[in-house]
Amino acid sequence: MERIPILRIGTLLLVTIQVDLYDDLALRLQDDLSNRIAELEATGVLIDISGLEIVDSFIGRTLANIAAIARVLDAETVVVGMQPAVAITLVELGMSLPGIRTALNVDLGMEYLRQAATGENGVGTDHYAE
Amino acid sequence: MRTVSEQIITRSEVLPIRTQIDLVHVRQRVRTWLSEERFTLIDQTKIVTAASELARNALEHGGGGEMEMSLLAVGARKGIRLKFSDHGPGIADISKAMKDGYTTAGGMGLGLSGSRRLMSEFEIQSSPESGTVVTVTRWK
Numbered sequence: 001m002e003r004i005p006i007l008r009i010g011t012l013l014l015v016t017i018q019v020d021l022y023d024d025l026a027l028r029l030q031d032d033l034s035n036r037i038a039e040l041e042a043t044g045v046l047i048d049i050s051g052l053e054i055v056d057s058f059i060g061r062t063l064a065n066i067a068a069i070a071r072v073l074d075a076e077t078v079v080v081g082m083q084p085a086v087a088i089t090l091v092e093l094g095m096s097l098p099g100i101r102t103a104l105n106v107d108l109g110m111e112y113l114r115q116a117a118t119g120e121n122g123v124g125t126d127h128y129a130e
Numbered sequence: 131m132r133t134v135s136e137q138i139i140t141r142s143e144v145l146p147i148r149t150q151i152d153l154v155h156v157r158q159r160v161r162t163w164l165s166e167e168r169f170t171l172i173d174q175t176k177i178v179t180a181a182s183e184l185a186r187n188a189l190e191h192g193g194g195g196e197m198e199m200s201l202l203a204v205g206a207r208k209g210i211r212l213k214f215s216d217h218g219p220g221i222a223d224i225s226k227a228m229k230d231g232y233t234t235a236g237g238m239g240l241g242l243s244g245s246r247r248l249m250s251e252f253e254i255q256s257s258p259e260s261g262t263v264v265t266v267t268r269w270k
Contacts, residue, residue, distance in 0.1 A: 020158065022150045023186075054157065054175055056182040057240045085175035093179060093244035094230050 004029045006036050011043040012113050013075075018051040026062040033066055037073045044113030045070050048106055050081030060095045067100050076116040077101060080109035135205035142200045147188045147214070156185045156197055160212070167201060167208060169270055177210060177268050180245035184214045184264050187241045192216020192262055202267070209250070209269040217261040224254055 002025055007014040013036055015029065033045060047063065049055065055063070067077040080103045082090075090097065103109035141163075145156055160181045164174040181197070188195040195216030202209040221227045228246070233239035242264070246252040251267040 020154045022154050024150060053161065054179045054182060056179050056186070057244065058182075058186060083175075085172045088172055089175045089179045089248065092176065092247050093183075094240045094247070095244075 001028070003032065006032060008036075008040060008042070011041065011117060012110070013037065013040070013042045013045045014048070015046070016048040016051065021052065021059055023058055026059055030062055030066050030069070034069050034073065037070055037075045042075050043117040044075055045077040046106065046109045046113060047077065047079045048081050048109075049079060049086075050083065050105075052083070052086065055082070055086050055090055055095075057093060057095060060090060060093075060097055064097060064100055076113055078103050078109040078112050080104065080106055138203045139200045140203050142198065144196055144198045146194075146196050147185050147216075148194045150189075153182060153185050153189065157182050160199060160210075163199065163201065164210065167210070167270075169210070173268065173270070176248040177212075180248040180266060180268075181212055183241040183245045184212070184266065187264070188214045188216040188218075188262070191221075192218030195261070207269060209267055211265065211267040213263065213265045215261065215263045220258040220260070220262055221254075221256040224256060228254075 004015060004017060004019070004025065013033065015033065019025070036042065037045065045066070047066070052059070063079055070077045078101045082102065101112065103112055143159070145159055146152055147156065157178050161174060161178050164177055169177070185197060188197070193216065195214065198213040198215075200211045202211055226232055228242050229239075230243045231239040242254070245266060249266040249268045253265040254262070256262040
């Protein structure tokens with residue numbers, strides 16, 4: 001059964017999607033990531049989609065689900081590397097991916113997750129305000 | 131001399147939509163054509179995304195079907211037309227189904243409305259007897 005590999009760097013999980021995502025593969029990634037977050041007590045998930053030529057509503061919804069599940073498991077998710085043509089298409093399609101944190105590249109995404117883990121700059125703490 | 135150019139189909143191909151893997155093939159095949167015909171990257175991305183949405187609709191709501199893709203030429207102008215047919219139960223209320231966020235399958239409800247925005251022309255026919263046919267065209 002085909003799976004997308006999940007790498008661990010410290011308390012962060014890193015996923016690079018380089019294959020054509022069919023629906024079951026996307027759902028399997030969602031399940032695998034959820035399990036790995038709990039198992040490894042991960043604080044952050046970085047998903048690199050620079051290899052994706054399109055993000056349709058199914059893939060968009062799966063990314064949003066992953067971010068929502070991670071949040072419930074006390075981990076932050078950041079999606080990085082979206083191609084400009086994909087961003088333009090997504091917005092025209094009607095999906096602005098609310099609830100998904102994005103960064104332009106892996107470096108910026110990692111920096112965000114590290115800050116979120118240490119609570120620097122208030123990142124990652126706003127959910128607990130009041 | 132002709133004053134009105136005729137619409138000519140210069141290329142045509144039919145692909146099955148029976149499984150999730152077929153959805154991937156549809157996307158890849160549409161992409162290959164568009165790149166060969168030198169559509170811009172943004173156009174390619176929009177058209178392939180619309181194809182993915184409509185093919186998934188045909189699979190999930192129509193129980194599968196097929197996509198016919200045709201390359202059109204009107205004078206010097208080129209376009210691509212994608213026709214998705216299924217033999218499902220049809221759509222009871224098309225105007226409702228065309229609205230953003232309307233869904234019967236638990237999705238985002240952006241398949242029809244979103245792909246209409248991504249393409250230049252959009253046509254839909256549906257009946258319980260003949261299923262649903264969605265035809266979309268985008269001109270270069």
